[in-house]
Every structure is written in C-alpha cells, then in structure tokens.
Amino acid sequence: MSGLWEVLVRNFPQFLSGFVVTIQLVAAAFVVAVVIGVVVAGLRVQPLPPLRLAGTIYVEFFRNIPLLVLLFIAFAGLRRAGLDISRFAAGAGSLGLYTAAYVAEAIRSGVFAVGQGQIDAALSLGFTYPRTLRMIVLPQAVRTVIPPLGNLMIAMIKNSAIIGVALALADDLLKEARVINSRTFQTNEVFFWAAVGYLILTVGTTFVVRYLERRLVIRR
Amino acid sequence: MSYLFDPANWEWLFAGNNLRFLLQGFLINLQIAALAMGLSLVAGLGLALLRVSRWTWVKAVTGAWIDVWRNLPLIFIMLYLSLSIPESWRVAYQDLIPAWLPDAFDSPFFPAAVAGLTLYNSAVIAEIMRAGIQSLEKGQGEAAAALGLSYWKSMRLVILPQGLRRMVPATVSQLITLNKDTTLVSIIAIQEALRHSRIITSTSGSPFLGVGVDAPLLHVFLVTGLLFVAVNFALSLLSRRLEVRERERSGVAVQRVSGIEDQLETV
Numbered sequence: 001m002s003g004l005w006e007v008l009v010r011n012f013p014q015f016l017s018g019f020v021v022t023i024q025l026v027a028a029a030f031v032v033a034v035v036i037g038v039v040v041a042g043l044r045v046q047p048l049p050p051l052r053l054a055g056t057i058y059v060e061f062f063r064n065i066p067l068l069v070l071l072f073i074a075f076a077g078l079r080r081a082g083l084d085i086s087r088f089a090a091g092a093g094s095l096g097l098y099t100a101a102y103v104a105e106a107i108r109s110g111v112f113a114v115g116q117g118q119i120d121a122a123l124s125l126g127f128t129y130p131r132t133l134r135m136i137v138l139p140q141a142v143r144t145v146i147p148p149l150g151n152l153m154i155a156m157i158k159n160s161a162i163i164g165v166a167l168a169l170a171d172d173l174l175k176e177a178r179v180i181n182s183r184t185f186q187t188n189e190v191f192f193w194a195a196v197g198y199l200i201l202t203v204g205t206t207f208v209v210r211y212l213e214r215r216l217v218i219r220r
Numbered sequence: 221m222s223y224l225f226d227p228a229n230w231e232w233l234f235a236g237n238n239l240r241f242l243l244q245g246f247l248i249n250l251q252i253a254a255l256a257m258g259l260s261l262v263a264g265l266g267l268a269l270l271r272v273s274r275w276t277w278v279k280a281v282t283g284a285w286i287d288v289w290r291n292l293p294l295i296f297i298m299l300y301l302s303l304s305i306p307e308s309w310r311v312a313y314q315d316l317i318p319a320w321l322p323d324a325f326d327s328p329f330f331p332a333a334v335a336g337l338t339l340y341n342s343a344v345i346a347e348i349m350r351a352g353i354q355s356l357e358k359g360q361g362e363a364a365a366a367l368g369l370s371y372w373k374s375m376r377l378v379i380l381p382q383g384l385r386r387m388v389p390a391t392v393s394q395l396i397t398l399n400k401d402t403t404l405v406s407i408i409a410i411q412e413a414l415r416h417s418r419i420i421t422s423t424s425g426s427p428f429l430g431v432g433v434d435a436p437l438l439h440v441f442l443v444t445g446l447l448f449v450a451v452n453f454a455l456s457l458l459s460r461r462l463e464v465r466e467r468e469r470s471g472v473a474v475q476r477v478s479g480i481e482d483q484l485e486t487v
Contacts, residue, residue: 067400072441073438174295
C-alpha cells in the first residue's frame with residue numbers, strides 16, 4: 001500500500017502535467033467541436049438542398065470514421081502532403097472535427113425540439129430565415145442541447161487518451177503514465193493513479209452537467 | 221486538392237496486392253468487433269439485470285462496477301491489460317489456441333484486446349439496457365405479477381422484450397462505436413487494418429519490398445477510413461430501418477433514446 005502512495009508522490013509533477021495537457025486538449029477540441037458543430041447543424045436545417053447534403057455528408061463521414069484513422073490523416077497524411085501542421089493542432093483539431101459531427105446532431109435535434117410552429121410564426125411576422133434561426137430558435141435550442149453537450153465532453157475526455165499514445169501528438173495523462181511505467185515498471189500503481197485522474201475528469205464533468213441540467217433545462 | 225486527386229497518387233490501390241492486404245487487415249477488425257460485440261451484449265444484459273436487482277447491495281456494487289469501466293478511456297483499459305498480463309500467460313495462450321481459428325486470434329495480445337473492448341462496452345451497453353428496462357411503465361411489471369408470473373418469468377416474457385426493443389437504436393449506435401474502436405488494438409501491437417495501411421505506405425514505394433508505386437499516407441488512410449464509414453453507415457441504416465418497423469408494428473412512437481459516443485441521451 002505504501003508503494004501506491006510512493007508512486008504518486010515521486011512522479012507527481014509528471015502526472016500533473018499530463019493531467020493539465022489532457023484538459024488543454026479537451027478544451028481546445030471542445031471549442032472546435034462547438035463552432036464546427038453549429039455551422040454543420042445550421043447547414044442541415046436550412047432549406048437549400050445542396051448545402052443540406054454537404055452537412056449530411058460531413059456528419060456521416062466524421063461519425064463513422066475511427067478517430068485513430070482521422071489522427072493519422074490529420075498528422076502524418078497532411079504533413080506528407082506538404083501542409084505544416086503542429087502536433088497539438090493535429091490532435092485537438094481531429095478530436096474536435098470528429099466530435100463536431102455528434103455536436104451537430106445534438107444541436108439539430110435541439111432545433112427540431114423548438115417546434116415548427118414557432119419557426120412558422122416568426123417567418124409570418126416577417127423575420128428572415130437567418131434571423132429566425134438566430135433570434136427564435138437558437139436561444140431555446142442552446143438550453144436543450146446542454147445535457148448532450150456535457151455527455152460529448154465526457155466522450156471527448158475519454159477519446160483524448162488516444163492522441164498521446166497512438167501518434168505521440170501530445171504528452172497527455174495516458175502518455176505520461178506509459179512513460180512513468182516504462183521507467184518504474186510499477187504498472188498497477190501507475191495505472192491506478194492515471195485511472196483516478198481520468199475518473200476525476202469524467203465523473204466530475206458528469207456532476208457539473210447534472211447541475212447545469214437542473215438549473216437551465218426548459219420544462220415544457 | 222490537386223495532390224489529393226492526382227491519379228499518380230492513387231496507382232498504389234491496384235498495384236500488387238495492396239488492396240487485398242488492406243482488406244485482410246480490415247477483416248481482422250471485423251472479426252475482433254464481432255467477437256467483442258457478442259460478448260459485450262451478453263455481459264451487458266447480465267450487468268443490466270444485476271443493476272435492476274431487488275437487493276440493494278447487488279445494485280450498488282454493479283452500479284459502481286459499471287460507472288468505473290464506462291468512465292475510463294477504452295485505450296487506457298486496453299493498454300493496462302496488455303502491459304499487466306504476464307508474459308507466461310501470453311505464451312500459454314499462443315500454445316493453447318487451435319490453428320483453425322481466424323487470423324485475429326493469433327496475436328498474443330488478442331485476449332487483452334477483446335477483454336478491454338468487452339469490459340468497456342458491456343458497461344456502456346448495460347447502462348443503455350437498464351434505461352430501457354426502467355423506461356417501461358410500472359404497470360407492466362405489476363400486471364405481470366398480478367397474473368402470477370414469477371420475477372424471472374415476468375422479466376423474460378414481459379419486461380425484457382419491450383424494454384430492450386426500445387433500446388435497439390442506442391445499442392446499435394454503441395456497436396458502431398465499438399467497430400470504430402477496434403482500430404485501437406493496433407496500439408497494442410495487433411496486426412489489423414491500420415497496421416496494414418502503414419505497411420503499405422512504407423513498403424509500396426520501395427523498389428525492394430514493394431511494387432514500386434508510391435503510396436501516400438493520406439490516400440491510404442482515406443481508403444481505410446472509408447472502409448469503416450461504409451460498414452458503420454450500413455449499420456446505422458439498419459438501425460433506422462428497425463426503428464421505423466418498430467413504430468409501425470407497435471403503433472406508438474418508441475421513446476427516442478440515442479447513444480452518443482458511449483453516453484446515453486434521452487431526447
């Protein structure tokens with residue numbers, strides 16, 4: 001048992017820096033996912049068929065492709081194609097683009113939850129389509145979308161673990177755990193503390209989401 | 221763009237046996253996925269039943285087990301298992317497996333991969349199934365009890381058939397995630413689609429090892445990715461078909477519960 005604490009105390013700075021990098025990765029990816037997700041959701045609910053098709057293709061492509069394949073394309077593939085892309089940007093960007101497909105779906109179902117009646121009413125009052133989206137639909141949809149966004153955040157925390165160990169794109173928590181393990185060979189202890197780190201993030205997010213859900217959700 | 225669509229960069233696809241090699245790797249992914257899907261569904265159902273058990277302590281222990289495994293990254297679980305299983309076990313496993321089993325079974329890390337996939341996905345699927353069971357109106361169970369059915373009989377004949385049917389879309393979407401996650405086994409040194417892709421990119425341009433046609437990484441991995449997109453898209457179409465049929469059969473709209481990336485969301 002003393003060995004367990006010893007592993008944590010000896011390697012604490014390394015665990016902590018990995019923990020922080022994981023948070024940075026997820027934060028950067030979350031911004032990308034929400035921005036792209038809103039754009040794609042907008043494409044999928046607007047009336048022009050070709051743009052809608054583009055949105056559908058985006059969602060079906062990124063939702064059905066393994067994240068690891070995307071990481072290979074984003075980093076090694078684009079580099080060899082002559083595009084100079086940083087390690088962190090490739091990692092966080094891929095994770096963001098991947099999750100954006102799910103965000104788009106969550107937002108789209110949130111938009112549809114607002115109801116056609118309200119959209120028709122706004123249009124008949126003389127609002128243009130973009131204005132209807134911005135002023136009537138989005139403020140309501142955003143609230144409905146908070147629980148699924150929180151769940152996607154948890155999924156992102158878990159998916160971020162792939163970035164470091166697969167392609168060494170970032171020194172995140174799992175990567176650091178593997179480095180510490182290759183030095184100490186105390187696999188059980190090292191992975192125990194890494195698990196604690198991940199559980200703090202995922203379970204912690206679960207509680208935050210539940211709190212926000214109670215505070216913000218619109219009751220219909 | 222011109223780099224992407226340059227025909228010279230696509231020659232590798234039909235050169236030598238590149239395409240066959242890629243598909244062989246993909247087949248290993250599918251084999252691993254199929255085995256892990258079967259195991260996860262069975263274990264998931266078992267966990268879900270324990271999770272709705274009448275005994276509080278069984279419920280609590282199962283709940284903790286499920287929450288731990290579904291809140292850890294899958295790659296974390298796989299990496300841990302592959303590092304902590306002693307080498308003697310791996311050797312024993314390789315001596316043990318019969319030769320007639322599919323190629324996927326050959327790797328000494330195969331048990332760690334399947335165990336990791338199953339631990340993680342059974343926890344997620346258990347949570348999906350529990351939501352399905354608990355979404356049923358209470359009257360269903362009470363009616364079954366009033367008819368004199370025992371606990372297990374009412375489970376088997378009344379609750380599960382209705383509850384699980386509601387969860388088909390969420391379960392299929394989790395199986396799609398599982399299918400994508402089989403690529404992670406490449407990290408613990410199992411030869412599959414991604415490893416084969418990398419071999420193609422590194423040997424194909426070589427005049428000694430390959431066929432002398434350059435295979436750009438971007439293009440090879442796009443093809444690999446599209447293989448997954450094709451299979452997963454077919455699965456999601458199947459799930460939508462099942463959903464529509466269920467609505468027509470029962471006459472009522474099924475409660476929309478969709479799984480999003482390992483999380484459960486009631487819309």
